[in-house]
Amino acid sequence: MPDDRFEPKIVGFLCQWCSYTGADLAGTSRLQYPSTLRTVKLMCSGRVDPTFVVKALAGGADGVLIAGCHPGDCHYSEGNYRAMRRYPLLMQMLDQFGIERDRVRLEWISASEGEKFAQVVREMTERLKELGPLNWQGRSAQYCGAI
Amino acid sequence: MVNLTIEGRKIEVEEGTSVLEAARAAGIHIPTLCHHESLPPYGACRFCVVEVTRRGRTRMYASCTLPAAEGMEVFTATEKVLKTRRILAELMLARCPHSEPVIKLAAELGVHKSRFPRPLTSQSCLIGEHGECILCGMCVRICNDVMKVGALSFEGRGGYRTITTPFREPSEICRVCGACESICPTGSIQQAKITAPEPKMIPFEFEQGLTNRKPIYLQFPQAVPRVPVIDPNTCMHFKTTGCKICEDNCEAGAIDHSKSDEIKEFKVGSIVLATGFDVFDAREIPRYGYGRLTNVLTAIEFERLCHASGPTSGKIFTSEGKIPESLGVVHCVGSRDKNHQEYCSRVCCMYSLKFAHLVKEKTGAEVTNFYIDMRSFGKGYEEFYKRLMREDVNFIRGKVAEVTNVPQRPEEEGKLVVVCEDTLLGLVRRVPVDMVILSVGLKPGADTEKLNQTFSLSRSVDGFFAEKHPKLAPVDTPSDGIFLAGACQGPKDIPDSVAQGAAAAAGALGLLDKGSIVLEPIKAYINEDLCGGCQICVANCPYTAVEYDKEKGVSVVYEELCKGCGTCVAGCPTGAAQQENFEDIQIFSEVEGVLS
Numbered sequence: 001m002p003d004d005r006f007e008p009k010i011v012g013f014l015c016q017w018c019s020y021t022g023a024d025l026a027g028t029s030r031l032q033y034p035s036t037l038r039t040v041k042l043m044c045s046g047r048v049d050p051t052f053v054v055k056a057l058a059g060g061a062d063g064v065l066i067a068g069c070h071p072g073d074c075h076y077s078e079g080n081y082r083a084m085r086r087y088p089l090l091m092q093m094l095d096q097f098g099i100e101r102d103r104v105r106l107e108w109i110s111a112s113e114g115e116k117f118a119q120v121v122r123e124m125t126e127r128l129k130e131l132g133p134l135n136w137q138g139r140s141a142q143y144c145g146a147i
Numbered sequence: 148m149v150n151l152t153i154e155g156r157k158i159e160v161e162e163g164t165s166v167l168e169a170a171r172a173a174g175i176h177i178p179t180l181c182h183h184e185s186l187p188p189y190g191a192c193r194f195c196v197v198e199v200t201r202r203g204r205t206r207m208y209a210s211c212t213l214p215a216a217e218g219m220e221v222f223t224a225t226e227k228v229l230k231t232r233r234i235l236a237e238l239m240l241a242r243c244p245h246s247e248p249v250i251k252l253a254a255e256l257g258v259h260k261s262r263f264p265r266p267l268t269s270q271s272c273l274i275g276e277h278g279e280c281i282l283c284g285m286c287v288r289i290c291n292d293v294m295k296v297g298a299l300s301f302e303g304r305g306g307y308r309t310i311t312t313p314f315r316e317p318s319e320i321c322r323v324c325g326a327c328e329s330i331c332p333t334g335s336i337q338q339a340k341i342t343a344p345e346p347k348m349i350p351f352e353f354e355q356g357l358t359n360r361k362p363i364y365l366q367f368p369q370a371v372p373r374v375p376v377i378d379p380n381t382c383m384h385f386k387t388t389g390c391k392i393c394e395d396n397c398e399a400g401a402i403d404h405s406k407s408d409e410i411k412e413f414k415v416g417s418i419v420l421a422t423g424f425d426v427f428d429a430r431e432i433p434r435y436g437y438g439r440l441t442n443v444l445t446a447i448e449f450e451r452l453c454h455a456s457g458p459t460s461g462k463i464f465t466s467e468g469k470i471p472e473s474l475g476v477v478h479c480v481g482s483r484d485k486n487h488q489e490y491c492s493r494v495c496c497m498y499s500l501k502f503a504h505l506v507k508e509k510t511g512a513e514v515t516n517f518y519i520d521m522r523s524f525g526k527g528y529e530e531f532y533k534r535l536m537r538e539d540v541n542f543i544r545g546k547v548a549e550v551t552n553v554p555q556r557p558e559e560e561g562k563l564v565v566v567c568e569d570t571l572l573g574l575v576r577r578v579p580v581d582m583v584i585l586s587v588g589l590k591p592g593a594d595t596e597k598l599n600q601t602f603s604l605s606r607s608v609d610g611f612f613a614e615k616h617p618k619l620a621p622v623d624t625p626s627d628g629i630f631l632a633g634a635c636q637g638p639k640d641i642p643d644s645v646a647q648g649a650a651a652a653a654g655a656l657g658l659l660d661k662g663s664i665v666l667e668p669i670k671a672y673i674n675e676d677l678c679g680g681c682q683i684c685v686a687n688c689p690y691t692a693v694e695y696d697k698e699k700g701v702s703v704v705y706e707e708l709c710k711g712c713g714t715c716v717a718g719c720p721t722g723a724a725q726q727e728n729f730e731d732i733q734i735f736s737e738v739e740g741v742l743s
Contacts, residue, residue: 011741017625018605038741042729043669046687047713055735060742073605075625076712077689086717112608 008062008128010037010121013052015045017075018110019067025114033118034125037065044068046079050090053104062134063103063124067117070108080108098139102127151219166210166221167195177210177223178232178252180239181283183330185392187292188212189284192239194252196231198222207231229256237261239281242268246279248332271302271311273340280335282308286327295389296322298341310336317343324383326390349381355448358458363393368456374401417628417655420612421648422598424634427481427488427587434549435480435585441466442563443550443583445480446498453505463510471512471581475565476503477547478518482588490609492588493638496522499586500532503540515541515578517567525642543578545570550583589638602629611637622651630654669711669728675701677723684715684724 014020020041026033042048045068053064066087068080087106094101105124109117150159153170160169165188170177180192188211195210200220207227222228236253241263243249253259274280282301287310290299298318302311312318321342328338339346350356353367362382365375383390384404394402429437429445436443442465444452451457452464465471476499482492496518503514521542523532536542545568554560555577562579569576591610599606604624605613612631615623622630630651633644671693673684678701684693685702692708693715695701702724704715713726722731 009742011738040734040737040741042713042734043726044712044714047717047726047729049717049731049734051731052734052738056738056742059738061738069605072600074689075603075605076710076714077603079689079712079714082687082714082718110605111613 006129006133007034008036008125008133009060010063010065010124010128011056011061012037012039012065012067012121013042013045013048014039014065015047015068015075015079016041016043018069018073019045019107019117021111022067022109022113022117025112026118027114029114031114031118033121036125036128037121044074044076044079045083046074046076046081048083048086050086050093053090054093057099057103057134058136060136062131063105063128065105065107065120065124067107067109067120070110073110098143099134100131102131103134149215149217151215151217151221153221154223160215162214164215166197166199166208166213166215166219169215170197170210170221170223175223178255179211180248180252180281180332181285182211183285183288185293185395186285186288186330189288191282191284193235194232196228198225198228232256233258237263241265243279243281243333246281246333249281266306268306268309271309271315273312273315273317274310274335274337279333280310281333282310283332284310285330285332286310286336289326289330293389293392294322294324294326294383295387296320296324298322299327312341317341319343322383322386323347324390326383349378354451354458355445357448357451377402377404417630417658418602419630419632419648419651419655420598420602420604420624420635421632421651422592422594422635424589424611424638425592427492427590429480429585429587431487432480435477435547436550436552436563436583437585440550440552440563440583442471442581443585445585445587446495446502447587449502449584450498453502453509461509463506465581469581470510471506472510473513473562473580474506474510474515474582474584475550475563475578475580476514476516476584476586477550477565478516478586479546480585480587481590483519488588488590488609490638491522493522494640495586495588496520497525497528497531497640499584500535502584503535504531504538507535507538507540512581513541515543515565515580517543517545517547517565519544519546525640543567543569543571543576545576548575554579589634592635595635602626604629607637609637611635622647622654628655628658664707666706667709667711669713669726670706670709671704671711671713671715671724671726672706673702673704674723674725675699677721678702679721679723681720683718683720687715687718689714 014023023039045066048066056064066083068083069075071080074080083106091101094104107120148159149162150157151169153173153175156173158169158173167177177195177197179195181189182195190209190212193209196207197210198205199208233256236256236258239249240253240261270280284301287299287301291297298312298321299310302309318341323338323342323344323346325338327336327341348359351358351360362378363375379385391404394404426447429435437445452459453461455461463471478495478499481487482490482495499516503516506512506514521532523529547565547567549566551564551566559579562581563583565578565580565583567576595610603626607613612635614621614631614636615625622632624631632648632651680700682695682702685695690708690710692705693702696703711726713729716724716726725731
């Protein structure tokens with residue numbers, strides 16, 4: 001049930017060349033989107049270590065966005081392909097943690113796709129509102145208690 | 148080497164040279180009718196007869212088939228020789244009284260009419276009915292010996308001797324090379340009659356198919372280097388291993404059919420991409436009639452039509468060969484169009500105005516430009532637009548709905564009708580014209596995708612190569628050392644392309660001139676103590692900047708090559724690989740910070 005008083009926290013790992021610039025374009029274009037996403041700028045989506053995602057979720061994030069250049073357009077040629085490979089493994093890990101897959105998204109956003117960035121943040125915010133807070137501490141306590 | 152005497156002059160030639168060739172090399176004239184320097188000699192016409200004294204005996208020989216021999220004495224203009232040639236001329240004139248080469252040669256010998264009556268002959272209908280064939284056999288020789296096809300041959304004897312194909316039927320094996328027609332001195336042979344397959348012309352790409360070309364051709368008048376090229380798909384040599392006439396006749400020895408494309412590797416410090424653009428295909432808008440209606444041309448076809456070096460030397464004709472009395476120019480074909488290209492192609496308004504002016508000047512026709520907005524942004528452009536209005540060019544502001552040849556009123560009969568909206572008058576109008584020019588827009592070149600991947604570039608939404616920054620770095624790309632210039636970066640005209648070219652060159656030279664490079668401050672490094680030698684980082688690097696050191700048993704980063712993407716760092720299982728200023732511990736802190 002969507003909780004309107006709940007404002008999700010999304011950590012966005014954005015690559016400098018495409019997605020961060022795309023987010024910047026959303027800003028300069030004055031597009032309206034929820035202020036739920038906090039950015040961590042990296043050089044490339046290939047820099048995203050799956051531990052960052054887990055760190056973010058454990059640290060209080062309700063969702064994580066990993067955004068990079070479109071396949072074929074990576075500024076570093078193949079970095080986004082590495083991210084693409086790591087993502088399914090990360091999803092399997094989340095399943096094992098009992099964390100909903102919808103909380104972690106991998107998107108390709110280019111430097112000219114300001115509107116797409118805004119749309120992704122809107123959609124993620126909507127979905128996270130439906131899912132509710134992650135409540136990492138609560139879930140860990142529950143699982144640890146179950147053992 | 149062989150020594151002989153011709154007309155009293157001592158001449159030295161290589162063995163195997165004919166007496167005719169030896170004489171010609173020495174500048175001594177011997178008339179011929181059936182001889183051609185590219186064909187093996189045949190000795191049919193006998194005009195080249197000379198008197199030869201050898202070992203005390205004097206005889207008449209055809210010099211084209213007589214090999215030069217040591218000690219020969221050759222006389223090319225004795226009374227006997229000249230009398231023989233004159234009789235031959237009279238005989239040939241009797242057989243072929245209207246044949247130009249015969250008339251010319253006879254006149255040279257002082258023969259203007261023949262005492263002999265016209266003989267009964269039988270000509271194959273394949274070689275024309277006028278009976279001008281002089282049986283020189285050049286067509287047969289070129290087809291059999293040079294082109295190595297063998298579709299033509301002699302048939303019959305005496306008065307019934309003629310040239311034809313087997314069974315006098317159009318030849319199935321004819322390659323439609325046109326050699327017979329081009330070498331025939333009398334114009335008796337017509338390619339279209341000899342061949343069974345449909346003769347297909349080779350459209351000349353530069354002339355947009357308005358004319359045809361040969362397999363060897365100059366690509367365009369301003370080509371650099373200005374040398375012809377050979378098209379291996381249509382060159383006869385590559386089909387039959389014959390011909391090579393161009394190679395044999397090239398005095399500079401510049402042609403070599405055995406050569407093929409080479410791929411060369413160059414190590415360079417910087418690259419400027421100036422790969423140009425393609426033109427919008429007007430067939431994508433069928434209602435404008437391109438490819439379906441005659442006299443609808445794209446701008447680039449019309450450019451060739453009205454160009455002084457084009458197929459009509461700049462004269463503007465409709466396809467029926469008459470000068471147009473009215474002409475319409477349709478702006479924005481494919482551009483500013485949600486269904487095709489959304490962007491404005493920048494150059495079309497100005498070239499459309501140019502055409503309007505040229506047509507007005509050359510033909511005085513009624514010219515109408517159908518435009519959406521007039522984009523005359525550059526130096527002198529607006530003034531040119533105003534000038535055209537003074538020259539009585541009509542301007543209708545409105546998008547053209549269709550071009551049709553279906554008339555609705557008497558004045559539209561036999562014409563093309565441009566149906567458009569005139570937004571300033573608030574009417575739908577039908578304007579009848581003799582010719583329509585479609586001002587097609589510019590689009591990214593066909594090889595853009597491939598270049599994109601080769602050079603790891605990005606492309607903007609419109610498909611052209613993306614510059615590093617639209618305002619501050621219009622000629623740079625995100626990859627250091629690769630620059631963009633010209634229309635590959637976006638539609639632009641000549642002044643802008645030249646300016647960009649200079650800027651890109653300056654950028655490239657600046658790099659080369661510096662003598663040193665600045666390293667990324669955010670490069671990766673590997674802690675030897677933590678590295679387990681798994682080489683995951685080596686596989687991850689897109690720039691091959693990480694290598695495994697066998698002696699040390701650890702991986703090492705080459706800092707000159709490292710671009711600082713951090714992909715190797717993310718893949719490292721031990722945390723040995725880190726990125727300066729983007730270390731794991733720094734990013735963890737950032738995450739904590741944004742969530743606090």
